Amino acid sequence: MFESLSTRIQEVFKSLRGEVRLTTEQVEAALREIRLALLEADVNFNVVKAFVDRVRDRAMDQAVLRSLTPGQQVIKIVRDELLALFGEAEGGLTKHAPTPRVVLFLGLQGSGKTTTAAKLGRWLARQGRHPLMVSTDVRRPAAIEQLAVLGEKADIRVFAPETRDPVARAGGALAEAKAKGFDTVLVDTAGRLHIDEELMDELLAIRNAVQPSDLLYVADAMTGQDAIKSAGEFNRRIGVTGVVLTKLDGDARGGAALSVVSVVGVPIAFVGSGERLEDLELFHPDRIVSRMLGMGDVLSLIEKAEQAFDKEEAEALQEKLRKNEFTLDDFRSQLRTIKRMGPLESVLGMIPGLGDLKQLAENKPDDKQMARVEAIICSMTPEERRDHAMINGSRRRRIAAGSGTSVEEVNRLLKQFTEMRRVLAMIGQGGMPRLGRGMKLPPAPSKAVAVPGKKRKKGGPWGLIKTR
Numbered sequence: 001m002f003e004s005l006s007t008r009i010q011e012v013f014k015s016l017r018g019e020v021r022l023t024t025e026q027v028e029a030a031l032r033e034i035r036l037a038l039l040e041a042d043v044n045f046n047v048v049k050a051f052v053d054r055v056r057d058r059a060m061d062q063a064v065l066r067s068l069t070p071g072q073q074v075i076k077i078v079r080d081e082l083l084a085l086f087g088e089a090e091g092g093l094t095k096h097a098p099t100p101r102v103v104l105f106l107g108l109q110g111s112g113k114t115t116t117a118a119k120l121g122r123w124l125a126r127q128g129r130h131p132l133m134v135s136t137d138v139r140r141p142a143a144i145e146q147l148a149v150l151g152e153k154a155d156i157r158v159f160a161p162e163t164r165d166p167v168a169r170a171g172g173a174l175a176e177a178k179a180k181g182f183d184t185v186l187v188d189t190a191g192r193l194h195i196d197e198e199l200m201d202e203l204l205a206i207r208n209a210v211q212p213s214d215l216l217y218v219a220d221a222m223t224g225q226d227a228i229k230s231a232g233e234f235n236r237r238i239g240v241t242g243v244v245l246t247k248l249d250g251d252a253r254g255g256a257a258l259s260v261v262s263v264v265g266v267p268i269a270f271v272g273s274g275e276r277l278e279d280l281e282l283f284h285p286d287r288i289v290s291r292m293l294g295m296g297d298v299l300s301l302i303e304k305a306e307q308a309f310d311k312e313e314a315e316a317l318q319e320k321l322r323k324n325e326f327t328l329d330d331f332r333s334q335l336r337t338i339k340r341m342g343p344l345e346s347v348l349g350m351i352p353g354l355g356d357l358k359q360l361a362e363n364k365p366d367d368k369q370m371a372r373v374e375a376i377i378c379s380m381t382p383e384e385r386r387d388h389a390m391i392n393g394s395r396r397r398r399i400a401a402g403s404g405t406s407v408e409e410v411n412r413l414l415k416q417f418t419e420m421r422r423v424l425a426m427i428g429q430g431g432m433p434r435l436g437r438g439m440k441l442p443p444a445p446s447k448a449v450a451v452p453g454k455k456r457k458k459g460g461p462w463g464l465i466k467t468r
């Protein structure tokens with residue numbers, strides 16, 4: 001996400017960073033580049049203009065230009081002003097709400113309302129809440145069924161009354177929640193290609209019936225300024241308390257994210273970054289800006305890692321590491337854990353410094369390569385997985401044939417595995433870094449991830465998943 005914007009701003013920063021003295025012409029040139037980059041990312045024209053004016057005002061100050069680190073100061077100003085575009089509010093639901101809290105999802109067709117409802121249900125359940133979902137989309141034939149399927153997947157109860165009246169369905173869910181002790185009601189609504197009166201009337205009727213404390217406008221980030229225009233319209237007609245930007249995993253240019261708060265005047269509450277139920281994050285402006293500026297995003301990553309790694313599993317693994325008993329079996333389960341953290345690309349993008357590695361773009365291990373590594377390990381016998389030393393030439397040929405790979409690939413994997421094991425044993429003995437809430441991350445990729453700044457051995461954990 002934001003790739004081209006991020007690359008361009010980093011280029012500008014690179015030109016500023018080394019400068020001992022900055023002239024007003026240099027700052028002007030940098031501002032021109034940033035302005036173009038923002039416009040190309042489809043940020044609203046007025047927002048760009050105001051942004052550039054604010055940065056110019058602050059950067060052209062003689063105290064900045066004459067300081068010892070003028071480049072750094074300008075970079076900091078740009079960062080501050082980008083942050084300011086997201087307003088004061090932190091992400092998430094509104095602070096105060098009666099119980100049960102009612103959340104209404106609004107938005108155009110296909111923006112991700114139904115998916116986001118299920119994702120949020122899951123997110124809330126993880127925080128110990130008891131959500132109930134209901135669909136009021138009686139227009140699209142499969143819509144009610146879609147929510148039912150997602151509810152089952154997410155293990156969230158879905159209220160499914162007989163009635164096909166949207167208002168009665170929403171009201172029924174609220175009554176059910178009160179009667180059965182659910183603390184949150186998530187109300188999915190029908191989408192339309194364009195805003196039309198019938199839809200607005202229906203939404204207003206639902207709103208008046210269930211009095212939601214949260215009206216989340218779900219916007220497809222890839223639709224850029226169009227999404228923002230209709231967000232404004234929904235806000236005027238129905239009221240919006242927060243925006244959910246979905247599909248940030250796609251090639252969204254960033255324009256919607258950077259303009260929506262300024263233009264519509266409502267905060268971003270959550271962002272969706274994939275099709276899976278786990279792919280919903282609280283919106284943290286500072287993290288998005290850091291990612292945009294190529295400063296990595298360790299906090300998001302740690303949060304994702306905490307969700308994906310089971311604490312006991314991690315401790316058991318640590319013990320194995322200490323005793324140098326890490327096997328190919330453990331390695332495979334680590335790979336599966338990384339998969340749970342999301343597409344490798346999105347994980348890599350969050351690691352500080354990696355945003356800067358040009359060759360990573362061509363060379364980065366992708367999910368397909370991970371799948372090949374997993375296939376190789378799965379083609380081994382349990383004995384082989386426990387004791388990799390027994391895997392001789394003929395076994396390697398069998399494994400390669402069984403996994404549809406080549407002997408070279410098997411060799412490479414085994415070589416990297418032994419190397420990794422050696423490194424991990426060292427780390428294991430030296431103790432692992434502690435992360436949030438007293439939890440320790442298991443090793444391998446997470447080690448590389450969790451300890452930015454520490455030198456990683458070449459061909460170490462991350463090298464391992466490069467299969468060519």
Ligand SMILES: Nc1nc2c(ncn2[C@@H]2O[C@H](COP(=O)(O)OP(=O)(O)OP(=O)(O)O)[C@@H](O)[C@H]2O)c(=O)[nH]1
Binds near residue numbers: 189247249272
């Ligand atoms: N890549 C990606 N896909 C998403 C995301 N959120 C939703 N989708 C996909 O977008 C498509 C539409 O999502 P829905 O949740 O059905 O959208 P909707 O707003 O409920 O659509 P209607 O009910 O027809 O108005 C589905 O294929 C989802 O899997 C996201 O964050 N990333």
Ligand SMILES: [Mg+2]
Binds near residue numbers: 137
């Ligand atoms: Mg839907």
